[in-house]
Amino acid sequence: MALQLASVKLWADNKNTAHEAYDGPVLRVAIMGLGGYGTRVAGAMQYCTKAKLVGAISGTPKKLTDWQDSFGIPAKNCYNYQTYHQIKNNPDIDAVYITTPNGLHHDMALAVAKAGKHVICEKPMALNAVQGQEMVDACKAAGVKLLVGYRMHFEPHTLEVIRMRKAGELGKILFFRGLCGFKIGDPKQWRLNKELAGGGSLMDIGIYAINGARYMTGEEPIWVTAQETKTDPVKFKEGVDETIQFQFGFPSGATASCLSTYNQNNLDKFFLNGEKGWAEMQPSTGYGPIKGRTHKGELNQPVTTHQTVQMDEFSDILLNGKQPVVPVDGNEAVKDLKIIDAIYAAVKTGKKVELSL
Amino acid sequence: MALQLASVKLWADNKNTAHEAYDGPVLRVAIMGLGGYGTRVAGAMQYCTKAKLVGAISGTPKKLTDWQDSFGIPAKNCYNYQTYHQIKNNPDIDAVYITTPNGLHHDMALAVAKAGKHVICEKPMALNAVQGQEMVDACKAAGVKLLVGYRMHFEPHTLEVIRMRKAGELGKILFFRGLCGFKIGDPKQWRLNKELAGGGSLMDIGIYAINGARYMTGEEPIWVTAQETKTDPVKFKEGVDETIQFQFGFPSGATASCLSTYNQNNLDKFFLNGEKGWAEMQPSTGYGPIKGRTHKGELNQPVTTHQTVQMDEFSDILLNGKQPVVPVDGNEAVKDLKIIDAIYAAVKTGKKVELSL
Numbered sequence: 001m002a003l004q005l006a007s008v009k010l011w012a013d014n015k016n017t018a019h020e021a022y023d024g025p026v027l028r029v030a031i032m033g034l035g036g037y038g039t040r041v042a043g044a045m046q047y048c049t050k051a052k053l054v055g056a057i058s059g060t061p062k063k064l065t066d067w068q069d070s071f072g073i074p075a076k077n078c079y080n081y082q083t084y085h086q087i088k089n090n091p092d093i094d095a096v097y098i099t100t101p102n103g104l105h106h107d108m109a110l111a112v113a114k115a116g117k118h119v120i121c122e123k124p125m126a127l128n129a130v131q132g133q134e135m136v137d138a139c140k141a142a143g144v145k146l147l148v149g150y151r152m153h154f155e156p157h158t159l160e161v162i163r164m165r166k167a168g169e170l171g172k173i174l175f176f177r178g179l180c181g182f183k184i185g186d187p188k189q190w191r192l193n194k195e196l197a198g199g200g201s202l203m204d205i206g207i208y209a210i211n212g213a214r215y216m217t218g219e220e221p222i223w224v225t226a227q228e229t230k231t232d233p234v235k236f237k238e239g240v241d242e243t244i245q246f247q248f249g250f251p252s253g254a255t256a257s258c259l260s261t262y263n264q265n266n267l268d269k270f271f272l273n274g275e276k277g278w279a280e281m282q283p284s285t286g287y288g289p290i291k292g293r294t295h296k297g298e299l300n301q302p303v304t305t306h307q308t309v310q311m312d313e314f315s316d317i318l319l320n321g322k323q324p325v326v327p328v329d330g331n332e333a334v335k336d337l338k339i340i341d342a343i344y345a346a347v348k349t350g351k352k353v354e355l356s357l
Numbered sequence: 358m359a360l361q362l363a364s365v366k367l368w369a370d371n372k373n374t375a376h377e378a379y380d381g382p383v384l385r386v387a388i389m390g391l392g393g394y395g396t397r398v399a400g401a402m403q404y405c406t407k408a409k410l411v412g413a414i415s416g417t418p419k420k421l422t423d424w425q426d427s428f429g430i431p432a433k434n435c436y437n438y439q440t441y442h443q444i445k446n447n448p449d450i451d452a453v454y455i456t457t458p459n460g461l462h463h464d465m466a467l468a469v470a471k472a473g474k475h476v477i478c479e480k481p482m483a484l485n486a487v488q489g490q491e492m493v494d495a496c497k498a499a500g501v502k503l504l505v506g507y508r509m510h511f512e513p514h515t516l517e518v519i520r521m522r523k524a525g526e527l528g529k530i531l532f533f534r535g536l537c538g539f540k541i542g543d544p545k546q547w548r549l550n551k552e553l554a555g556g557g558s559l560m561d562i563g564i565y566a567i568n569g570a571r572y573m574t575g576e577e578p579i580w581v582t583a584q585e586t587k588t589d590p591v592k593f594k595e596g597v598d599e600t601i602q603f604q605f606g607f608p609s610g611a612t613a614s615c616l617s618t619y620n621q622n623n624l625d626k627f628f629l630n631g632e633k634g635w636a637e638m639q640p641s642t643g644y645g646p647i648k649g650r651t652h653k654g655e656l657n658q659p660v661t662t663h664q665t666v667q668m669d670e671f672s673d674i675l676l677n678g679k680q681p682v683v684p685v686d687g688n689e690a691v692k693d694l695k696i697i698d699a700i701y702a703a704v705k706t707g708k709k710v711e712l713s714l
Contacts, residue, residue, distance in 0.1 A: 174618075174620060174621045175536075175616065175618075175621055177534075177536065177616075179532075179534065179628075183632075225582065225584050227582050227604050227606070227612075227709070229606055229610055229612050230610075231609075231610030243612060245604050245612060245614050247584050247602050247604075249584070249586055252588075253586055253587075253588030255584075255586050255600060255602060255616075257602050257614055257616060259532065259534075259612075259614060261531075261532075263531060264531045264532055264630050264632075266630050266634075266635040266652070267630070269628075271536075271626075273621050273623050273624070275540075275621075277623075278623040295623070350708060350709055351707060351708075352584070352707055
């Protein structure tokens with residue numbers, strides 16, 4: 001656990017949220033899928049005020065005992081993939097955060113809903129919009145809520161730009177540009193496996209540009225065009241995209257131009273242009289400190305640990321009915337999945353795809 | 358002439374090129390079309406070492422006498438559009454710089470070539486590649502040279518990034534992004550007249566992103582896709598583009614994503630990404646000081662008056678056979694025009710257009 005603990009220490013150093021006195025309800029969360037991102041969330045949750053990591057679900061017994069040690073999780077709140085349906089009988093768990101590979105989200109979300117627990121699902125919520133809608137419907141039928149790990153929807157610099165846009169400080173919005181990507185390593189990882197990932201860079205990192213295009217402009221795209229480029233068909237197999245450029249048109253006439261890639265570093269840039277002003281963010285969606293400036297100068301919002309803030313906010317949403325500035329629910333995720341479907345269709349057909357979200 | 362003289366003073370303040378002792382040949386230039394850009398070139402040429410403004414061609418007699426006063430041009434070197442073919446009998450003029458509206462370039466260039474003078478043509482060189490090739494052929498047949506006003510091809514920050522790319526300091530090139538545009542004013546200007554401009558923003562400002570994509574990556578595009586958006590069909594009539602997004606693919610697998618618009622300020626941004634490093638320029642093509650940074654830090658090349666440097670370099674090219682780092686001849690311009698033709702075709706058909714330059 002040396003690596004995990006080191007990570008937790010780092011987050012503590014980065015931490016910037018005040019531990020205010022809080023005596024409201026606390027969201028008790030089990031994490032399902034104890035890989036890299038699950039571990040990151042677990043570390044970040046150590047600094048939550050309104051949410052608490054209380055359970056774990058994994059197919060690897062050693063991981064469960066490690067998490068019991070590292071995060072003080074009681075053995076009674078640990079499950080494997082054969083037993084986790086029994087979580088319905090556990091009154092000490094309110095919600096399950098699914099951080100498994102994309103291709104497993106759908107079935108697991110349905111099982112968690114069936115167990116009567118709120119579902120928190122990492123993005124992308126599913127492999128396509130049909131799966132996503134089934135998850136929304138299943139949670140509704142089960143009387144549980146469905147939230148998606150859109151950590152940027154709570155990020156202070158991001159929210160400040162959204163505030164400025166809503167207040168008219170940028171004037172009429174004309175253009176959004178999002179460049180998202182990184183050079184991916186190990187060719188054997190699940191993110192490069194079509195069945196588990198559902199695609200390639202677009203599912204994992206390009207989705208941030210889709211999110212950004214929507215929350216920065218405040219509009220939904222009405223058309224999509226897209227172009228794929230593949231330079232390494234061995235590493236990026238059939239159905240696993242290496243690089244996709246995509247473009248959106250919005251009802252107002254604004255446009256967006258985005259890049260999604262698993263083959264470039266030095267990206268993570270947003271640019272929002274309006275008639276009266278502009279905003280640039282770089283890094284725009286990474287885990288580290290987000291930086292940005294507008295026509296008015298540097299943005300100086302607090303630096304936060306995104307997953308800590310997200311989980312406290314999720315607690316408020318699930319337990320107190322709070323309405324977030326940018327939605328983080330299943331319906332929001334279905335819109336992203338419809339756009340992803342449209343981008344892949346545009347790549348395949350070479351044609352503009354009309355959308356109605 | 359108050360405005361013109363004020364402009365000349367401004368350029369002098371901005372000036373940064375040393376007046377070194379020079380006793381080589383001087384290129385004697387007549388400017389044809391004494392509008393805004395012709396006047397800018399005339400002002401900048403007052404600081405040239407190797408080129409000299411010696412003649413003027415205009416349909417407005419008052420402009421010719423004004424230029425005689427302002428720039429010390431002898432009356433015998435002034436022509437109108439009925440008389441300028443007589444320039445062939447004038448031994449004191451080496452070249453004619455055509456700064457008239459785009460739609461006039463082709464016929465004027467053919468006439469200047471016929472008069473036996475070198476042709477310098479402002480960009481875009483013509484309305485389409487067919488016209489451009491005719492200009493190249495006519496100049497070749499007449500034994501004169503044809504250069505195009507690609508001022509950025511001599512800009513020091515630009516050349517430094519090109520040097521770094523060629524030296525491998527950025528590694529394999531992966532991506533270029535160019536955002537070029539401005540909010541255009543007077544709806545009655547020739548730039549918004551299809552016959553005179555040949556199109557809209559793409560002809561005038563989008564071409565800088567095309568140029569940039571080529572000289573920054575060092576490759577020629579093999580495919581083009583493009584999407585047009587028009588929010589003001591009254592101002593931007595049929596055939597006059599307001600906003601076009603376009604994308605290129607290159608033989609190496611690198612891609613480019615560009616925006617051309619007459620409806621947004623706050624742009625003028627280049628970004629070049631490689632496996633080992635990156636370069637950003639902003640402003641990237643404006644008249645004012647170009648600024649840039651790379652993964653190694655800020656670029657601190659000299660600030661130049663682009664048109665002054667361009668005309669000194671053109672003198673070296675025309676009179677001394679100098680080879681520029683980035684070509685500025687008619688063949689180079691035909692490539693840009695083929696790309697422009699392809700972008701308009703891609704907009705019209707909605708399909709990817711293959712290119713072979």
